[in-house]
Amino acid sequence: MSRKYKFIDLFAGCGGLEDGFLQSKRYRDIAAVEWLKPQVDTLIHRLETKWKIKSAKQRVLHFDIQREDELFYGWKDEVYGQNKGLDYHVNKAKGIDVIIGGPPCQAYSVAGRVRDENGMKDDYRNYLFEHYLSVVDRYKPKVFVFENVPGILSAIPDGTPITKLIRDGFNGIGYEIVDNIKKYAKIDASDYGVPQSRNRIIILGIRRGIVDDPQELLHKYYAEILPKYKVKVKKTVADAIGDLPPIYPTFDEEKHKNKEAYTIPNTHITWHESRYHSIRDMKIFGMLAEDIESGRNEYTNSKALSRLYEEKVGSKSPIHRYHVLRKDEPSTTIIAHLYKDGNRFIHYDPKQCRTITPREAARLQSFDDDFEFIGSRGDAYQMIGNAVPPLLAKKISLALADLLDNI
Template identity: 35%
Template sequence: MKQLNYIDLFAGASALSEGFKQLKFNPVAHIEMDTEACLTIKTREAYHHLKEINKLDTYYDYISGNISRDSLYKHIPSEKANSVINAEISDSSLKHIFKTIETNLKQLPNSELDLIVGGPPCQAYSLIGRHGVDWENDHRLKLYVQYGRFLKEFKPKAFVFENVPGIYSANNGSHFTHLKKYFRKLGYEIDDRILNAKDYGVLQNRRRVIIVGWRKDIQFSFPELKPIVHNYTVEDIFSDLSPLTPGQVINKGKYRKEPSDYLKQFDLSNGVDFYTQHISRPHNSNDLKIYKIAIQKWEDENKRLKYTDIPEKLRTQKNTDSFLDRFKVVDGKGISHTVVAHISKDGHYYIHPSINQCRSISVREAARIQSFPDNFFFEGSRTAAFRQIGNAVPPLLSLAIANGIKKLFQKI
């Protein structure tokens, strides 16, 4: 089977790409507007290239802090480096982006684009983000049209479009109706499902809409995805990491015990003897007192703390009628609730389950909840890393989708 070429739109940290890369799909371009996320993509491209040529020691030297980023990037072939396009997808940028993609394609033995993947920013579709949305003029709501312009330009055989379940009910359902009509007008059949990442090995309850489209001249369908049944819990991804205090930073750490069966089965620890970016944010004394109450209530009663349960002297907000679940403990004995980009702003919604580690979860812990392997390195500040993680498609979900897509391509 020939190598399948794809592009990743609104790529973020390239988490949706990760499953496709693992199955040897070839990324012709990743388009992302966030500069720090683009550096993360480029660093991950270095990982995959160095793995392919059996020189991963160079990559591990970099994430260990032994060599500079520039030194790492010198090992990336130009076509890999040029695949990362740091640009906002808009009317003014499309000409430049299209030209770059065409140049990248011409350098390949097979210059056909087979697939487009991507998930436009979803804040406007989410139920939380509905208040004050301008349905006529908010450009985020029209990003599916920009996605479609890539379909029109390159005519790939298929595409994968990811978003939040709120896209179904946005603007009373009319938005999704328009989206489907638009893609069909471009010459694509489409089918969609709500997939929950927890059914594919991710220790997180995370529901996402996956739309798969294919050109009307080919035999394709929504891929068959087989759920993974297991009894793993969050403790299986936290227990081998060193305990942290608020504000503590472990840039490179040694595992304190053997990887759990979960980490081995899903290859999150990668067979190396260290992890990176185990970084906890600092907290003030007031928040720590609330965290302790929240953890104790969860441990003793298996109940979430409501804001009205907090002693008045510890409350900093006057609103006691709505958003009462502002402090939430991650379920160590089960799976996590959904990790979202708000984790970059504060950690109140992601409190570590151990009373002995009264803090919010670290960058590496959040990454593991999202099913990122330990050798996945996030560029930028702690805030940037949390944002990239919260916005990501879990790589294990990406791998399940990529497996299904690849099987369909094999039948064409």
């Protein structure tokens, strides 16, 4: 029987990365750290119901990772309750092999820097990786997996590239990461069976001293071991959500006062319910989906979509606001902005005249249908958009287990 490697998960969110590691059956969960309550509740629920971890309430540390002393030694707090701390869990497990996770990506994303008047230079999230660094330094795992957005390659919040700060930081505590992050560490989830084009930076770090040549092994991981888990045929939007019951609108302008009611599909699958849309928006969604289905493609470029927005909504927008998911292609990147609106995630069926449901978003992120999101619909969209696709996490973890087996 294969050895199981022990891991802790930092910035765990709702547990997409963790779920993939557990799905591989090569890892044992020791602890996870997350500070947002809906995400914590969701992760605990998943660990208890799917993975039968009875101590999940103790293992999932609902806490602010910036408060390091309490994080390590334990705390009693009005907001975060109480816990014995990470030291207790790691010592009980007699050490760990792997640390996984990735700081919130908003401060590194190109979109975030465009929206912020100061280019996110003052955002505290730029430096949350330092706390990830502290945890790695304290528990000295053999390896770590650090996940983030491609925007991290160009983020320079204080005049020094974030990638240099990260490389120098890990180097200073005895870990080596690949010499060319851009060349090796940029991974597209669609290559690994996720029905979505989603580029992410996956930084693998190896502790010096456990192998003779860490760079050689890092190159082998990215160029040989991980690619073995690629799929031959990419999964499409229709592959992922085409079998879900349709949700059709019921038009009644007078009754709903410019709001449109949707029929709720008869299904046991949770979270497959549409948000409400104005009748104006629904007509736009139906028209755009029909434009693609018919093959006319009059509204498939950004200028035409911007003109349409201005004509229908009556205001200008610097970016086009609408996008219909292409039925026979992987989805565009699912993002947390979905909790605000889904205008860039319009269902491809013109008869449904709507944006995608939380369950459809979850399927495009490769979450299983039995993955329950605890919280409001907005919470669910946000958790799904911020997560690492579990299927991608599973492939990364299987490749990592191959690497660890060889050390």
